[in-house]
Amino acid sequence: MDQQAEVLLIGGRAGVGKTTVGWEVSARLRAAMVAHCVIEGDFMGQAHPAPEGDPGRRKIAERNLTALWSNYAELGYRRLIYTHTVSVLAEHEGMFQRAMGANVRIVRVVLTASDATVRERLTARELGSELEHELASSARKARILEERTPPDTVCVATDGRAVVDIAREVVDTADWLPRAAG
Template sequence: MNHAEVLLIGGRAGVGKSTVAWEVSAQLQAVEAAHAVVEGDLMGQVHPAPEGDPHRAGITERNLTAVWSNFAELGCRRLIYTNTVSVLPESAAMFERAMGADVRIVRVLLTASDATTYGRLSGREIGSELDREVANSVRKARLLDEHSPADTVRVATDGRKVTDIAREVVAVTGWGDPVGPAVRPGPPRS
């Protein structure tokens, strides 16, 4: 495989993007399928926002380009990327610039009910951030539902085991066969 491929895992806050991504990685590691994982939210996590880049899109792309370059130097051709809105059409151009114009983009939108995401968010958010996160989650769920491209595969997470969800996501990618040298990401941060 000469061209790069990226699996974009999007979805509202509390849907399980990071958890699913790490399980997808574990399943790919089990079959020695080379890949890398990037938590997209961390690519632009800087305060204050760079001058002229209030939404941090520029710094996110610069960081993604640098990180992908390092992975590609190791022979990696597959990337798992998590970010709430990564599946939206306007994200494609960033991945084409960072990974090459012929990058194959696979979009997976994880979905969950308001009740499920509220339960997950209330388990991880403390202090004054819970109400803001819940409101943002509801707003983003609507946005994603209305604007995700037709080729986006929707995967429900309500009441399901993460291993089953990840198996469904891996099947969408077609990455179940080993390709290239293994690039093993580190464990998720707490």
């Protein structure tokens, strides 16, 4: 009997630590021998110029997610960690249902950070010509997330916190670790 597919969506503005937290969540799950896979959503639509008729690159991102998930599912995986800025928004739910099955269990987590923390992190990360663009985009996405994040989304603050502590909270939200006997 097939287990239900599950996806842990880790969203948040640029600079909150989505990728870092996603990898730490994966480390915690690996340590507990919980089968899962990880997809960095930013890479699913990286095609330039955008494919004709797909200016937001959503169609190509969905096609790539569907192909990757098909490969993982064929090998027996049922849990996916997916990191991407706005993946938690309700308008993206259909993409995961089409790629992973209509009954996929979706767990949404939005990581948050102050403007000062985001500026510090992005300044350290963006060593090329994209810093000002990333800062503006991050602020715009923060507003979108504040306005449109579904009510079942868990918000996790990252300011001044260790990645292992943030990941522990995110893993607890997903409820993917085996429960202790007793």
